[in-house]
Amino acid sequence: MPVYEYRCAKCSKDFSLVMSVREHERKKPRCPKCKSQRVKPVYSGFFAVTSKKS
Numbered sequence: 499m500p501v502y503e504y505r506c507a508k509c510s511k512d513f514s515l516v517m518s519v520r521e522h523e524r525k526k527p528r529c530p531k532c533k534s535q536r537v538k539p540v541y542s543g544f545f546a547v548t549s550k551k552s
Contacts, residue, residue: 502527507536 502522503514506529513530526535 503540503542504529504537505540506532506534507538508532508534512540 499516499518500522501514501516503512504527505512509529509532511529511531515527517525527537528535529537
């Protein structure tokens, strides 16, 4: 499942949530520290694990 990263606009806490793509489309995330829904996505790099060796 994908990991989504956010930053709270109210308290500036960075946090990550693991949820399916469907959950991400339907749910509005809340900050775990202050419970605000004023969160913005933080874009970061990603990696993929494959079975092939390079």
